[in-house]
Amino acid sequence: MNNAQLADLLRPKSFDDIVGQEHLFGKNGVVRRMVGSGRITNMIFFGPPGTGKTTASYVIAAESGMRFHKLNATTASLSDVHSILAETDNLFGAGGILLYIDEIQYFNKKQQQSLLEYIEDGRVTLIASTTENPHFYVYNAIVSRSSLFEFKSVAPADCVGALSRALDYLNREGGTQKTAERDVLLKIARMTSGDVRRAIGLLENAYYAAEDVIDETAVEQFRSGVGNFSDDTHYDLLSSLQKSIRGSDPDATAFYLARLLEAGELISVCRRLQVIASEDIGLAYPLAAAVTRACCESAKELGMPEARIPLANAAIMLATAPKSNSAYNAIAAATADVEAGLGLTPPVHLQSPLYKGYKYPHDYENHYVAQQYLPRDLAGKKYYDFGTNRQESASEQYWATIKNQKKKS
Numbered sequence: 480m481n482n483a484q485l486a487d488l489l490r491p492k493s494f495d496d497i498v499g500q501e502h503l504f505g506k507n508g509v510v511r512r513m514v515g516s517g518r519i520t521n522m523i524f525f526g527p528p529g530t531g532k533t534t535a536s537y538v539i540a541a542e543s544g545m546r547f548h549k550l551n552a553t554t555a556s557l558s559d560v561h562s563i564l565a566e567t568d569n570l571f572g573a574g575g576i577l578l579y580i581d582e583i584q585y586f587n588k589k590q591q592q593s594l595l596e597y598i599e600d601g602r603v604t605l606i607a608s609t610t611e612n613p614h615f616y617v618y619n620a621i622v623s624r625s626s627l628f629e630f631k632s633v634a635p636a637d638c639v640g641a642l643s644r645a646l647d648y649l650n651r652e653g654g655t656q657k658t659a660e661r662d663v664l665l666k667i668a669r670m671t672s673g674d675v676r677r678a679i680g681l682l683e684n685a686y687y688a689a690e691d692v693i694d695e696t697a698v699e700q701f702r703s704g705v706g707n708f709s710d711d712t713h714y715d716l717l718s719s720l721q722k723s724i725r726g727s728d729p730d731a732t733a734f735y736l737a738r739l740l741e742a743g744e745l746i747s748v749c750r751r752l753q754v755i756a757s758e759d760i761g762l763a764y765p766l767a768a769a770v771t772r773a774c775c776e777s778a779k780e781l782g783m784p785e786a787r788i789p790l791a792n793a794a795i796m797l798a799t800a801p802k803s804n805s806a807y808n809a810i811a812a813a814t815a816d817v818e819a820g821l822g823l824t825p826p827v828h829l830q831s832p833l834y835k836g837y838k839y840p841h842d843y844e845n846h847y848v849a850q851q852y853l854p855r856d857l858a859g860k861k862y863y864d865f866g867t868n869r870q871e872s873a874s875e876q877y878w879a880t881i882k883n884q885k886k887k888s
Contacts, residue, residue: 485683486676489645490534497531497538498641498675499633504535510628519543519577521598523617524608526630528743529674532608535630536579539606545577552585560590564597576603583607584616584746591618598624611750632673639664645679646693649686657686659693667698672742716744717751720794725759729798736794740787749775752793763803763868770796803866812862822854845881 491497494504494511503510513520519539524532533549540547548563566576578594580586597603598621605625607613613622642664650656659682667685671677681701682693689697716739723731739748756771774793778786816822828836829852838848853860865875 484676484680485645485648486679489641489648489679490537491531492538492541494538497534499637499673500531500535500630503628503630504531504538510535510539514539514542519545519604521605521621521625522607523583523613523622523625523627524606524630525611525613525627527632527673528610529671529676529678530630530633531675532630533579533581536577536606536608540577540579543577543604545575545604547577547579549579549581551581552583552590555580555586557590557593560593564593564603575601578603578605580605580607582609584609584611588618591621595620595624611746615750633668633675634673635665635668638668638671638673638675638678641675642667642678642682645682646686649683657689657691657693659685663693663695663698666695670698716742717747720748721751721755721759724755724794724798725802727798727802729795732794732798733791736790737787740783740790743783745778745783745786745790748790749778752790752797755797756793758807759802759804760797760800761803761806761866762871762874763801763866764870767797767800801868801870803868803871805864805866805871809863816857816860822857824854826851826854845884847881849882 494508497504500508502508505511510522524535526532536549537547546566550559550563563576563578583591594603594605598605605621607617607621607625609616613627639661642659646657646659646664664682667678667681671681681698684701685693685697688700716735720732720735720739723735736748752771753768753775756768760767771793774789777789781789827834828850838850840846840848842848851858865871
């Protein structure tokens with residue numbers, strides 16, 4: 480038996496063979512129709528692992544006839560990127576280069592920026608994949624020049640087809656006739672939560688552990704080796720973690736954190752915890768954001784299983800900290816006015832040192848002087864309300880004293 484990953488050996492060679500993602504690669508799928516018409520644009524694929532993002536890039540490359548390169552951002556360096564881009568200046572890249580970057584969220588801003596010139600003038604067509612929200616992890620200039628396509632968890636019934644083909648392959652290569660009931664294949668699909676690659680890996684393990692029939696007993700032996708999400712999704716668990724922290728329940732927080740880390744969701748957890756620190760704890764405990772950031776960076780350096788410790792510290796600290804969403808509400812309200820086209824022109828005295836009338840607060844007592852900062856059409860508009868926690872109450876009392884004194888003077 481070849482030691483290569485079985486999922487790689489069975490990788491689909493055409494759109495028809497891709498499991499799930501009917502909205503993208505089915506008969507009327509948007510990507511399939513686009514590629515069929517000869518239109519290969521820059522694309523960002525995002526969604527859970529094992530849902531076909533890498534496979535799709537191989538199929539598109541075969542359909543396009545372009546010179547294909549693949550990089551994994553977890554291991555690739557800037558020099559690797561530059562060596563591929565250099566091909567655009569010679570005959571090898573004359574027909575255009577299709578560059579696939581897997582896990583692009585691991586590329587830093589400089590690495591991502593190095594691609595811009597080449598994708599803008601068409602010398603390189605980029606396909607990037609990520610398990611994260613691209614609006615948070617991919618450089619905005621690349622997002623704006625790409626089409627975004629969401630990959631969804633593969634339904635258990637769809638995954639069964641891939642597992643059946645994998646079993647046929649194992650029997651053919653091993654000269655065996657082992658069998659598995661459809662219910663057992665469905666169980667494998669459910670245990671791996673729509674991750675086809677993990678499902679095939681679990682089937683392969685069960686195949687070698689079984690005699691003639693792959694039954695539930697053979698499958699259960701490997702339950703601890705997969706993320707048992709049942710019918711919950713990646714996003715459901717992240718939502719449950721955030722709502723447990725927001726609800727100040729450290730026990731539920733620890734549980735959902737454990738579920739996510741057991742499924743290998745370290746990066747997603749780090750991102751969500753940093754969001755929570757600012758969205759839900761906010762100004763009630765401003766240092767929460769810095770502490771959480773430090774714990775997340777520590778976790779990434781440590782890796783699993785030790786990463787659980789700093790992440791547990793961060794998550795439980797957030798769950799037991801005082802809460803405030805005052806800053807979140809303020810930016811949401813201000814954003815609504817911006818989107819409505821209000822406040823286009825700042826007051827003249829704020830615009831440039833050439834304009835007179837600006838009062839420099841540090842020249843005044845307590846570093847404060849009353850003057851208008853909002854645009855004229857928003858004058859007097861209130862976006863921020865102090866929270867009732869100790870931190871914000873102290874700030875409110877301080878500024879009430881300063882500003883009232885100034886009004887009397």
